[in-house]
Amino acid sequence: MGIVTALMAEAFDPAYGEAWTAGQCLGILSLSGVWLTLASIDGAPAGFALARSTLDEAELLLLATTPQWRRRGVGGQLLRSVMRDAAARGACKLHLEVRAGNAAIGLYQREGFSKTGERRNYYRGHDGRAIDAHSFMRLLDNFER
Numbered sequence: 389m390g391i392v393t394a395l396m397a398e399a400f401d402p403a404y405g406e407a408w409t410a411g412q413c414l415g416i417l418s419l420s421g422v423w424l425t426l427a428s429i430d431g432a433p434a435g436f437a438l439a440r441s442t443l444d445e446a447e448l449l450l451l452a453t454t455p456q457w458r459r460r461g462v463g464g465q466l467l468r469s470v471m472r473d474a475a476a477r478g479a480c481k482l483h484l485e486v487r488a489g490n491a492a493i494g495l496y497q498r499e500g501f502s503k504t505g506e507r508r509n510y511y512r513g514h515d516g517r518a519i520d521a522h523s524f525m526r527l528l529d530n531f532e533r
């Protein structure tokens with residue numbers, strides 16, 4: 389769990405209040421259907437993804453790459469690994485929510501996700517400002533189940 393909280397502290401901008409506490413991570417990992425994927429480069433942690441599957445649907449909960457390894461494909465590899473694992477667990481769709489304006493949206497669109505909706509004022513930054521979330525979804529029909 390230390391690896392995840394260290395990666396999270398490095399990867400998430402505190403301005404947006406998106407990072408989870410160690411307690412929140414431990415709590416979610418104890419739920420059934422939740423799994424963690426770690427990426428490492430030369431033995432050092434480079435990123436992680438946290439996801440959950442329920443029946444035939446799955447959700448990407450968190451995705452992060454350490455700043456020094458960004459834009460070299462780590463996030464894309466983690467995302468594809470989550471898609472494969474979600475399909476293997478029986479999911480037909482992978483959902484996610486992302487802060488409006490997050491550069492990650494470019495990655496999600498590149499990996500075949502389509503916008504399905506918006507949630508007004510879903511996130512709250514440390515300055516109290518409310519930020520919308522955009523919902524995305526990708527069918528997993530080209531992954532083996």
Ligand SMILES: CC(C)(COP(=O)(O)OP(=O)(O)OC[C@H]1O[C@@H](n2cnc3c(N)ncnc32)[C@H](O)[C@@H]1OP(=O)(O)O)[C@@H](O)C(=O)NCCC(=O)NCCS
Pocket residue numbers: 399400401449450451452453454457458459460461462463464465486487490491492493494495498
């Ligand atoms: C989103 C994130 C996981 C992407 O990781 P990554 O290892 O850089 O991912 P990849 O290299 O596979 O793909 C990066 C793609 O994201 C988009 N992107 C990421 N940062 C960008 C930026 N600063 N400007 C424009 N596009 C950007 C682009 O589409 C980019 O593709 P490109 O490099 O071919 O142009 C990483 O930026 C991150 O950890 N961000 C902070 C945490 C976060 O917001 N997570 C998502 C919400 S949970």
